[in-house]
Amino acid sequence: MQEFKMPTIDEIRNHPNPNYLEKNEIQRTLKDILDREEPHVESLVEDWVKKGVKNLYLVGCGGSRSIMEPGKYIMDRFSNLTTERYSAYEFVTRKPRAVGKGSIVVLASHSGETESVIEAAKFAKNMGAWTLGFTGKETSTLADSVDHCLTYDSPAANLSKLLMVYLVCTHLIIKLGDLEAGRDIMENLKKLPDTLMKIKEDFREKGLELAKEFKDTQMYYVVGSGLLAGVAYQFCICTLMEMQWLHAAPIHGSEFPHGPFEIVSPEVTMIFLLGTDESRMVTEKALKFAQRYGAKTIVFDTIEEDVHPMLTPFALGVMLQWFAYGLSIEREHPLAVRRYMGKVAY
Amino acid sequence: MQEFKMPTIDEIRNHPNPNYLEKNEIQRTLKDILDREEPHVESLVEDWVKKGVKNLYLVGCGGSRSIMEPGKYIMDRFSNLTTERYSAYEFVTRKPRAVGKGSIVVLASHSGETESVIEAAKFAKNMGAWTLGFTGKETSTLADSVDHCLTYDSPAANLSKLLMVYLVCTHLIIKLGDLEAGRDIMENLKKLPDTLMKIKEDFREKGLELAKEFKDTQMYYVVGSGLLAGVAYQFCICTLMEMQWLHAAPIHGSEFPHGPFEIVSPEVTMIFLLGTDESRMVTEKALKFAQRYGAKTIVFDTIEEDVHPMLTPFALGVMLQWFAYGLSIEREHPLAVRRYMGKVAY
Incomplete structure (x- = not known):
């Protein structure tokens, strides 16, 4: 970390300004996640459901916090499974009493190094919960701290993580909630890249x-x-x-x-x-x-x-x-x- | 409802500006609620727990939405009961699938006439949930729409409703969660007026x-x-x-x-x-x-x-x-x- 120096107007203006909407990047990353991670999520959910799922916690910060909201929405709408979302330090300091065996704790961090998210993963593991990470860095502290990890490799980070939340929630809905609604959402998720x-x-x-x-x-x-x-x-x-x-x-x-x-x-x-x-x-x-x-x-x-x-x-x-x-x-x-x-x- | 006319500077300046912090109003209303409604809440919770509580929904808008947050916090911290809070139209349009028999739905409205809160009460009743209102108006549409109602008569509306949320949550914690923590909070709630x-x-x-x-x-x-x-x-x-x-x-x-x-x-x-x-x-x-x-x-x-x-x-x-x-x-x-x-x- 360096001492603070406010960037000059020229430094700001001349900073690179890549745009991930150009070319077909969003199509590529969403298709890549669907191809690699959708079967992965399906088998994880199947395994958890077999063992008995009690509740679902969606944890992240900033962008990784915001993407959890639609996951919570579809879970509320189409399943009876208790679904919570927390900013990571809120989760760590609140220590929800219902986190434990049978809890799925999803933890998202683009860098895989967000301190509070790593702490949240440790807390969840200590409580006996299953942990699933979403990250843009396959080799990262978060990836090392969770039971399972979904990865993407794209500057379209929020869209990539958002798809991962939907995959987890939709498979849970298919297994535990409104089967028809879940299948309908899954079918349409697969059309998303186009x-x-x-x-x-x-x-x-x-x-x-x-x-x-x-x-x-x-x-x-x-x-x-x-x-x-x-x-x-x-x-x-x-x-x-x-x-x-x-x-x-x-x-x-x-x-x-x-x-x-x-x-x-x-x-x-x-x-x-x-x-x-x-x-x-x-x-x-x-x-x-x-x-x-x-x-x-x-x-x-x-x-x-x-x-x-x-x-x-x-x-x-x-x-x-x-x-x-x-x-x-x-x-x-x-x-x-x-x-x-x-x-x-x- | 009248046609819109922006108030003039003089109309704004000369508007009454009562201050409920003067004299002992906050002491009076909190003590009044503790005296009248605490035993009421205790017996309601006892009855619900006997019948089997599945989850708790805290519903309101604006100030009545904000006061639900600490209720959710202490429930998360000291009980395993699923506790949700929603702004009223969010609740009504989302229609959470887990609302039903065994759900307690708390609905707060100072005026007792907030349209979305009334709709939320109807939805909850239709789903077979128990409904409990908090309002400043004993004779109001909300009071008529719920199974039970807690009332206050004070301009210190948010403090009054906040106490009601704490009473409900703390009695649930005493019955279903961390007994010691619940008793400790209840004891301190009773000291609050002073x-x-x-x-x-x-x-x-x-x-x-x-x-x-x-x-x-x-x-x-x-x-x-x-x-x-x-x-x-x-x-x-x-x-x-x-x-x-x-x-x-x-x-x-x-x-x-x-x-x-x-x-x-x-x-x-x-x-x-x-x-x-x-x-x-x-x-x-x-x-x-x-x-x-x-x-x-x-x-x-x-x-x-x-x-x-x-x-x-x-x-x-x-x-x-x-x-x-x-x-x-x-x-x-x-x-x-x-x-x-x-x-x-x-």
């Missing part, structure tokens, strides 16, 4: 145009509900705050009229994420209110796209990434620039 | 002073972990956004270094909530980082106060209320002014 390539092309222009329009905005509220609440959170903390040093706050659509809406005015910019799950009307209601009272609104909507209602977080991930990439160009602030992360001690 | 009166006096001056210092701040980040994550959320959406029309975003302490900390700079104001549960060090680490890199920081810390480590959300509620009241004076913006809530259709 589905997303089309969405990516459909949305390129709109994403880049929006970035031109909003390049001077300094603060965003991002509203999502249901399957998309986690995506709203991810876009705030990972993209806007971490990668663009902009102010951001997620708002759950169901909470919008219970406090947050009092700040609606023409000075405020709000992003609304619309999917096709049961919560769509909740976010739509918030959007209409914000529009009626003059907030600047940006809408990302999957309704015109051919994506399964339970898989919209993938589509939104791609759509928002164009907007993020566009902002990085317009603002001359590459997505990979950091002032603190990986540079100074925390 | 404990909080002292904290209220201890903190008056500091809260009002801080408000003078920060009266021109337009945006706050509020950082909390563990038992206090819900308090951070509540202060953002209910106090800063709803009651002061200021920008605000909660950050979980465990998530701070995984994205959010990249916006730390001398231009940013961050409030840190420190309690004495296991997560204290998580928030402390974030605080030290923010201080090291020059953010303006405000710290609310319970460590000098005589409050049980599992009951710090009550103490923080009182501390933050002084700051909120101070802001309302300094900014000439009474806490009860609304532009939309209760005034225009949503």
Whole structure:
């Protein structure tokens, strides 16, 4: 770790700014994970179910925390298995009493070296739980700390880990929950590599145009509900705050009229994420209110796209990434620039 | 509902600005709830446990959503009972599959008329769950929609409902979880009416002073972990956004270094909530980082106060209320002014 030195404007501008939406990277990594890890997950789940599964814990930080939300959603919707998600130090300090034999603890870390996630893996193992890691680094402390590990090799880290969460949850649903719903989701997961390539092309222009329009905005509220609440959170903390040093706050659509809406005015910019799950009307209601009272609104909507209602977080991930990439160009602030992360001690 | 008319500066300034911290209101309402409702909750829990409890759902919106977080925390920590919390429309649209016979569904609404909470009560009843309401209005649609109802009669709504959540969870812990921990919490809950009166006096001056210092701040980040994550959320959406029309975003302490900390700079104001549960060090680490890199920081810390480590959300509620009241004076913006809530259709 070095002493802190704020990067100069030139250092920021000249930082590399790779875009994983170019070429077929998202198709490649999702297909790779489906090919290698889907049968792996199926056999793990089969084995656990045979031995008796008591509950499921989904643990990660930041991006790796946000991807757990859709997993929790489909588990709640289509199974009776208790499913919890925690940021890693919350898990480690709270020490949930129900973690033990029969618990599956999923632990995600792109680097495989996130201290709190490693601690969470140790805690889970000590309690007798089964541990499953998701990581971008096959040789890493996390990989060494868990019973089993799923790996990817891609800069499209969140999409890769998101697919892994879906694989685990969907196989659990097939075995323990609503078989038909589980099979339907699994079938559509397998189409994702192609589905997303089309969405990516459909949305390129709109994403880049929006970035031109909003390049001077300094603060965003991002509203999502249901399957998309986690995506709203991810876009705030990972993209806007971490990668663009902009102010951001997620708002759950169901909470919008219970406090947050009092700040609606023409000075405020709000992003609304619309999917096709049961919560769509909740976010739509918030959007209409914000529009009626003059907030600047940006809408990302999957309704015109051919994506399964339970898989919209993938589509939104791609759509928002164009907007993020566009902002990085317009603002001359590459997505990979950091002032603190990986540079100074925390 | 009337047509929207933005209140004038004079209408805002001259709006009544009652302060429930004056006199002994918080002592009175907490004591009243303990006297009337604690035996009521005890007998309800006894009855449910006899019949077989499968899981617990805590449902509310805004302030009534935020108070559920500490309930979830102590349940996770001291019992094996599955405990979930949802904003009401999230609950209604997600329709968790495990809601049914043997589920306790707690539904909170100050007015007793929150549409989504009423819908949630109907859904829960249809699924065969037991329903328990918390409300400030004994004759209300919520009271008519649930099997049992706990009531309070106080402007200190969040503290009153928070006590109710603790009563339900603590009795469940006593019956189904860590008996000793449950009894310890119950004993300390009964001391709260007096404990909080002292904290209220201890903190008056500091809260009002801080408000003078920060009266021109337009945006706050509020950082909390563990038992206090819900308090951070509540202060953002209910106090800063709803009651002061200021920008605000909660950050979980465990998530701070995984994205959010990249916006730390001398231009940013961050409030840190420190309690004495296991997560204290998580928030402390974030605080030290923010201080090291020059953010303006405000710290609310319970460590000098005589409050049980599992009951710090009550103490923080009182501390933050002084700051909120101070802001309302300094900014000439009474806490009860609304532009939309209760005034225009949503």
